[in-house]
Amino acid sequence: MQKKTIDETQQGNTLVLDDKKENTKKLFIESYGCAMNFSDSEIVASILNEQGFNTTQNLEDADLVLVNTCSIRDKAEQTVRKRLEKYNAVKRDLNPKMKVGVLGCMAERLKEKFLDEEKIVDMVVGPDAYKDLPNLLAEVESGNDAVNVILSKEETYGDIAPVRLNTNGINALVSITRGCDNMCTFCVVPFTRGRERSRDPQSILEEVNDLASKGYKEVTLLGQNVDSYLWYGGGLKKDFKDASEMQKATATNFAQLLGMVARAQPKMRVRFSTSNPQDMTEDVFHIMAKHQNICNHIHLPFQSGSDRILKAMNRQHTAEEYRALAHRMWEILPDCTISQDIIVGFPGETEEDHQDTLQLMEDIKFVFGYMYKYSERPGTLAGRKLEDNVPEETKKRRLTEIVNAQRNHSAHRTQQFIGKTTEVLIEKESKKDPNQWSGRNEQSIVVVFPKENYQPGDFVNVKIHDCTSATLIGTPAPLSVQG
Ligand code: SAH
């Protein structure tokens, strides 16, 4: 099944906080794109909460409108442009004093161009410059435009406690790395989010402990590439001559961090995203096997099943290495599910390459996936060197074929749960039926079941009697019948 990513919906997610009595100004902040953007908006809201701002959901009332943007595909940028037109109209007709700022990846990609092209924008702030917001705001309030798009090799916002009052109080995002050093040739992220850096494990643990004390039941450790998390006892990657020297220092790697988080809060579910096949190591599987509270699900994008295309993408793995990694994982974690990201129509992709992608899908049978048509991004290596030469019609057809294949594989995965009992963390009311709860099991499959006396945030064992390709349907079951 193709899941809609947030950047492809029409309106972003608006963040709302409890009001601070002494605050007099109103902030409207909305976010598009990946989980990291949502997490960053929480950091921004926390900074502005200290600067006299309460949040509002009414654009018309806002003193300050911020949009946290995504550049990953052209469509994502078009969505944001439409929103900027909307803010423009509101500012012109209803609220001339309103100030507008662009945050995140588009801010970083387009920099000052925003101020020239989009007359509505007063402020442009890149992903590493949020601590400068108070200064930038002062600049804007004195009638000037303000820009800070400086990328940092160190900024992790480890010392800022994000505010999370718009969430369900159950699941929280905790970022552990920022940036990416991989340079996949199609991807704009290394340009918009800068070099990879890891956050101090102590500050991660403090944040997780704080979330637990506030009643949160699940944390997702976030990074563009979580498996390359590495913290050198106070040092930074650049302080070391080479990889072996770094390894010798007292370092914390991703597997160790995962174990530390799982041990710190054994009653909390721990998830992580995103993994990269080239950096994923067996010790992560062993740590997952050792700690029951680390969920048996790995989001492991593979992008293409063709080695020729993987090479052109500068991915550091082959299709065969990906298969081998998945099979090794299943030896250690037999119940673990894998989800994917795939791009169809990368420059030069032939029918044979496409068949290789379908074959890899068939071999693994992913639980779900995020599938995209290649979108050329200015400045990336592929954008500069390769012609976007797969016709739109062909991209569309190939996308339909992989989406259909994924639907079959998702159905295969959900059917395996019929007759079994699976533990569910209740997240919310089912959209389709107000008498049912909706949550996920540790394999990250959505489960719905009758509400009975349970509440969001409860862990419930649910016996599955039916399913669709994306959802398990069941009834609460006593522990003793766990299958
Ligand atoms: N490592 C990151 C990847 C970010 S981009 C993470 O945390 O998920 C998410 C996905 O978008 C990628 O895995 C890729 O499948 C897709 N993507 C990236 N650049 C793209 C492009 N130029 N066109 C189409 N899809 C793209």
Ligand code: F3S
């Ligand atoms: Fe992008 Fe590849 Fe990094 S997809 S975020 S360059 S791992």
